[in-house]
Amino acid sequence: MEQRVTRARTLKGEITPPGDKSISHRALILNSIARGRAEISNFLPAADCLSTLACLQALGVEIELDRACSERSRRGKVVIHGVGKKGFVGPRDVLDAGNSGTTMRLLAGLLAAQPFVSVITGDASLRTRPMDRVIQPLSLMGADIRGRDNNTRAPLTIRGPALSGVEGGMLHGIRYRLPMASAQVKSSILLAALFATGDTIIEQPAPSRDHTERMLQAMGASIKSEGSTITLSPITDPLAPLTLRIPGDISSAAFWLMAGAIHPDARIRIMGAGTNPTRSGIIEVLQSMGASLKIENERLEGREPVADLLIESSPLEGTNIGGDLIPRVIDEIPTIALAASVASGTTVIRDAGELRVKEVDRISATVRELSKLGADIEELPDGMIIHGVAQLRGGRCHSHGDHRLAMTLGIAGLVAEGETTITDAEVVDISYPAFW
Ligand code: S3P
Secondary structure, three states: OOEEEEOOOOEEEEEOOOEOHHHHHHHHHHHHHOEEEEEEEEEOOOHHHHHHHHHHHHOOOEEEEOHHHHOOOOOEEEEEEEEOOOOOOOOOOOEEOOOOHHHHHHHHHHHOOOOOEEEEEOOOOHHHOOOHHHHHHHHHOOOEEEEHHHHOEEEEEEEOOOOOOOHHHOOEOOEEEOOOOOHHHHHHHHHHHHOOEOOEEEEOOOOOOOHHHHHHHHOOOEEEEEOOEEEEEOOOOOOOOOOEEOOEOHHHHHHHHHHHHHOOOEEEEEEEEEOOOOOOHHHHHHHHOOOEEEEEEEEEEOOEEEEEEEEEOOOOEOOEEOHHHHHHHHHHHHHHHHHHHOOEOEEEEOOOHHHHHOOOOHHHHHHHHHHHOOOEEEEEOOEEEEEOOOOOEOOEEEOOOOHHHHHHHHHHHHHOEOEEEEEOHHHHHHOOOOOO
């Protein structure tokens, strides 16, 4: 599908972003491991979360998806009948994680501990992404996981410890220092650790999103975070099911935050966006660029902080982004690059090499596509240098099959002169089906 966007004269109104993708995945997975019924409202029925849902159903978990939810563009309700730690059944077919790294990496941790064999694959993009980052720590716990290309890529074949002769038929806890600040790797290890003997201690190089930790705590797991170290001790009691409302996705809200910041006549109120500090680096970035941003009505939903965000047009200045801020804005960097393209001065983004192993190489794809619209942007091995220009011009650009790049280009079209066409625009279905 091609989407055309023309420059908007004005951008005023209120937007409620869809449910958070990371939290929707975790609500499904953790409630499947719990024993009993949990109800999730404001679940994100986008392709990535539906991949997780289908995999869990294939593992024998009964999950009801509200009809309004199954039409992807709506928000809705899911009921999960958790099977408990010992209730999963071996899948009859290959599990399909689609485009979703979160599905594959988190489920690898769960599957590594089960008493059966499973195979998990994904689409062409996911099959190029590094899986050794989960295979290595899970193998240290006693897991038996094989992957393509010398155990680095999916499809993955996972044989449970009871089948591969591990003593006692169970994984064992480890002490592990994460080589990168990845919430997916951290969560994969934590999921395996729930089924292991002994404590698991994870040291993070920098904080990454902590939704798994918050949810596990609320479900009665024995987990504590001290500084950058997380310790999980296995418990014999089952996890308690967790009924919750999923907060709005700050990563989806980010597109409207940027639209409001860079458009000359904008005032957008974003209702109910998650503002968990491990996710909301975008707010700091906008503030450092001089944006007019107000945080209103701060509250807690479940264990997650939520707020309404009011963004208004204002002249933006270039900024420097790097270090520990990167994991807290990692998914927002394409849209930050867009804002930097029309800010005054220079923006430098460093320490973001992880972008090269996202759904696409997001450094090179962002640089390539924003350049087509007249941005002055150059690639660094681990980031970008962007010199602001006065005006972007419409053009024909490509999503590269990446949802976040497609939406960034859509927002660019709202401020660029003339018309912007985005090809393969349907890819927004991965995280924000109602975006267009
Ligand atoms: C996610 C973690 C991040 C993020 C991804 C979702 C998660 O990936 O980019 O969109 O839900 O845990 P990494 O763990 O690879 O940093």
